[in-house]
Amino acid sequence: MGESNRVRNTFEVPFAQRTVVILGAGIIGCATARQLLQHGFSVVLVAEFLPGDQDIYYASAWAGAAWHAAGGITADQRYYQAVTHRVLLKMAQDPESGVSVVDAREYLEQEPAPDSAVWGKTVVSKFRELDPTEYPSNFNCGWAYRTLVTDPTRHMPYLGKRITALGGKFIRRRVESLHELYEMFPDSRVFINASGLGSKTLADVQDDRCFPERGQNVFLRTHRCNTLYFRNGKEYTYVIPRPLSQGVVLGGVKERDNLSPEVDLDIARDEIARAHRLAPDIVPEHPADDVGCRTLLSAYGFGGGGYAFSYGVADALLKMVEQAERRNVIV
Ligand SMILES: Cc1cc2nc3c(=O)[nH]c(=O)nc-3n(C[C@H](O)[C@H](O)[C@H](O)COP(=O)(O)OP(=O)(O)OC[C@H]3O[C@@H](n4cnc5c(N)ncnc54)[C@H](O)[C@@H]3O)c2cc1C
Numbered sequence: 047m048g049e050s051n052r053v054r055n056t057f058e059v060p061f062a063q064r065t066v067v068i069l070g071a072g073i074i075g076c077a078t079a080r081q082l083l084q085h086g087f088s089v090v091l092v093a094e095f096l097p098g099d100q101d102i103y104y105a106s107a108w109a110g111a112a113w114h115a116a117g118g119i120t121a122d123q124r125y126y127q128a129v130t131h132r133v134l135l136k137m138a139q140d141p142e143s144g145v146s147v148v149d150a151r152e153y154l155e156q157e158p159a160p161d162s163a164v165w166g167k168t169v170v171s172k173f174r175e176l177d178p179t180e181y182p183s184n185f186n187c188g189w190a191y192r193t194l195v196t197d198p199t200r201h202m203p204y205l206g207k208r209i210t211a212l213g214g215k216f217i218r219r220r221v222e223s224l225h226e227l228y229e230m231f232p233d234s235r236v237f238i239n240a241s242g243l244g245s246k247t248l249a250d251v252q253d254d255r256c257f258p259e260r261g262q263n264v265f266l267r268t269h270r271c272n273t274l275y276f277r278n279g280k281e282y283t284y285v286i287p288r289p290l291s292q293g294v295v296l297g298g299v300k301e302r303d304n305l306s307p308e309v310d311l312d313i314a315r316d317e318i319a320r321a322h323r324l325a326p327d328i329v330p331e332h333p334a335d336d337v338g339c340r341t342l343l344s345a346y347g348f349g350g351g352g353y354a355f356s357y358g359v360a361d362a363l364l365k366m367v368e369q370a371e372r373r374n375v376i377v
Contacts, residue, residue: 066236195287
C-alpha cells in the first residue's frame with residue numbers, strides 16, 4: 047500500500063504532462079507563465095485577481111510602468127532587468143502589447159553613487175550625458191536615452207490572451223496557504239509563489255519582510271506623450287508617457303504600510319505640481335481634473351520594480367524550473 051502510493055505519487059503523471067503551478071497572475075506570474083509555455087511546459091495560474099482586474103491587492107494594474115535601470119542592485123539583478131528590456135523591445139513591435147519605445151531624460155540632484163543607475167547605459171540605446179545647459183540648474187547631472195514604457199491596462203489583458211493561446215490555464219481562486227495549492231495539484235512537482243503581497247498572509251509563508259507600499263498616479267491626457275522624465279533624489283518624481291493612450295502618468299509617492307484604496311487629492315495635487323516643475327512643457331501648472339517532493343520557487347517582493355524585472359525574472363525562473371524538473375526526472 048505504502049509502496050503503491052509512493053509509486054503513484056512519483057510516476058502517475060509523466061514529466062511531459064506535469065503541470066507547473068503558479069500562484070499569482072500579476073506581471074511576475076504572467077511573464078513567467080508565458081516564458082514556461084513558450085518552452086513547452088504545461089502551466090496553470092491560480093489567483094484571486096486576473097489580467098484586466100483592478101484592485102488595491104493587484105499592483106500590476108497600477109504601475110507606471112517604465113523601464114529604467116535601478117541603482118544599488120546586484121549583477122544578477124541587473125541582468126534580469128537587461129533581459130526584460132530585450133523582451134519588451136521585441137514586444138514593442140506589436141502595439142497590442144501596450145509596450146512603446148520613448149525618449150527619456152533622467153535628472154539627478156547629486157553626484158551619481160558608484161552603484162548608481164548609470165549602468166543602464168549598457169542596455170538602453172542612444173545614451174548620452176546631458177550638458178549642464180540641457181537640464182535645470184538645480185540638478186547635478188542628467189542623462190538622455192531611449193527606453194520602454196508599458197501600459198498595464200493594455201499589457202496585462204494582452205498577456206492574459208497570449209497565455210491562454212499558448213495553452214495556459216487561469217483558475218480564479220483565493221487560497222489561504224501553499225498547502226491548499228499542493229492539495230489542488232497533487233501530481234505537480236514545481237510550484238512558483240508569485241503572490242506579491244499575498245506572501246505576507248499565506249499561512250505557511252507569512253514573510254514578515256513583505257510590506258505594502260502605496261503609490262498613486264495621475265493620468266493626464268495630452269498629445270505630448272513621447273518623452274519620459276525621471277527625477278532622482280529628494281523630489282522623487284516621474285512623468286511616464288503612454289503614447290498608445292495619448293497621455294502621461296504623473297507620480298512619485300511611496301507610502302509604506304498604507305493600503306487605502308481611496309484617492310488622496312492632496313497627493314494628486316502635489317504630484318501635479320512636482321511634475322510641472324520637472325516637465326513644464328508637458329504638464330501645465332493647473333491641468334484639468336482628469337485625474338517534499340516539491341520544489342517551491344519564490345518570486346515575490348518586487349516593490350517598485352516588478353515590471354522592470356518581470357521578463358528577466360521569468361527567464362531565470364524558467365531555468366530554475368528546468369533544473370528542478372531535471373532533478374525529478376534524472377533520479
Ligand atoms: C503607482 C505605482 C507605480 C509603479 N510604477 C512602476 C514602474 O514604473 N516600473 C516598474 O517596474 N514597477 C512599477 N510599479 C511596481 C509594480 O507594479 C509591481 O512591482 C508589480 O506589479 C508586482 O507584480 P507581482 O506580480 O509581484 O504582484 P501583483 O501584481 O500584486 O500580483 C499578485 C497576484 O497574486 C495573487 N494572490 C496574492 N495572494 C493570493 C492568495 N492568497 N490566493 C490567490 N491569489 C493570490 C493576486 O490575486 C495577484 O494575481 C509601480 C507600482 C505602483 C503601485
